[in-house]
Amino acid sequence: MTMKALLGAAALALLGSTASAQPFYKAPPAQDFDGVWLIQNAPQALKATDGKLPPMTPAAAKIYQDHLAARKAGKPDFDSIQQCWPHGFPRILTANYPIEIFMEPKQVTFIHEVHHFPRLVFLDAQPVKIDDRDQNWMGFSTGHWEGDTLVVFTAGFNDKTVLDPAGLPHTTDLEVTEHIKKTDADTLEDLVTFHDPKMYSKDWSTSLTYKRQPGRRLAEYVCTDVNPEASPK
């Protein structure tokens, strides 16, 4: 190769590196949840995978009945979103609004259109020990890959939220484990498992399905603007 050709090749390589200087991470296709997704048949009352209500303790059953009655009476004061407070996790997973997911090697980011609330799942962090947990609306989420399934553990909740619009209760002891995977290019499945022994006599799971929304952008949802009742005057 002549010197001129070498220089030309070097220039091309430089150009090439400039043109391809896209720092973006691209996940392997089966692990690529990138995009906008919408829950299917957004559940109003969660059921376990056997189609039945989860195994509530007597204390939980009493609270649940009270919540159902309050909702029926048009006074669902138990529901945090009445005041534009956060849905909290995992309740926000079932809101009938799109979710945009961003993939990075060390973080999977869920942006919920509803309340424009983010959830960050850290793949480079360990779950917080029980005694050191904060009590947040969304908890603290850590994740890892098992094959092409993203396994997310979330804990560290306040007890101001419910698990679903119907009003399944939980305590600050709640721990949620998700197994998220693509079942085809346009379908995401989230198998959500609940552990909260004071409310549920054994762990139970529910399955949520999301469909890809090609070309859709998240809209701006501002609860305290669209909900004058909850907005200060």
Added chain:
Amino acid sequence: MPIGRRLGVCLLALGGVLAATGAALAQSDKLEGPLIRPAVSSKDPRDLSGVWFIRSYNRQINATTGRVPDLTALGKSERDRRVQAEKDGTPVADASAYCWPHGVPRVMNSPYPIQIIQKPGETLIVHEVAHNVRHVYMDVPHSNPVKTAFMGESVGHWEGDTLVIDTLGVDPRTWIDEVGLIHGTKLHTVERIRKVEDGHTLENQVFIEDPDYYPHPWYMRDTYAWRPDLRIAEYSCEENNRNAPVNGHTVAK
């Protein structure tokens, strides 16, 4: 999350009622925990991904001249009214006091960390403050017409190693600073964001024009420190908003 950042929430919303900036500033340039990311941002000038924290935050934004930008008669009277209301102990409530999104460029000037996430077609900025989220759609034109939103509509492209973000449609209920620089429906901003100081720092040079409030375009400039030790924490403005406005004025409870 450090307690100091949580306390900053209410202090900041109080605006002039409390001199909050000192307390907030004390947090901003100090590494607090073990490193999560490399000590310096990557060598790729277009890789802005990671967590950044504003330097030299101030409630009052000055133009790059070092002074308050020149104002039209309307801009001056609106600013004077806000300054006086604050002196009187009854600050005019801005969007953040209502727990609404802060708007652009105001959201870029908050003493809380921000995280940039990049993918083809979109640059996302997750702001800890009031769970603000900015979507910047890359290499596409603005919608026609642009729909008004608190955060407006942002489109971006690269010019060399500078990320250029053009924003229109910002809801005029947002302010530009926390003192009294406001804007109307004609607000147009162009941000030029690039890494400087070998990836230790992000610079944002912001062009601002709104002929109703400013007789000529002006510039502001912010810099952000690379913060490999921080994760974005949860921030709920809506819960127990202690500064919920009454009749348009912020009150301290």
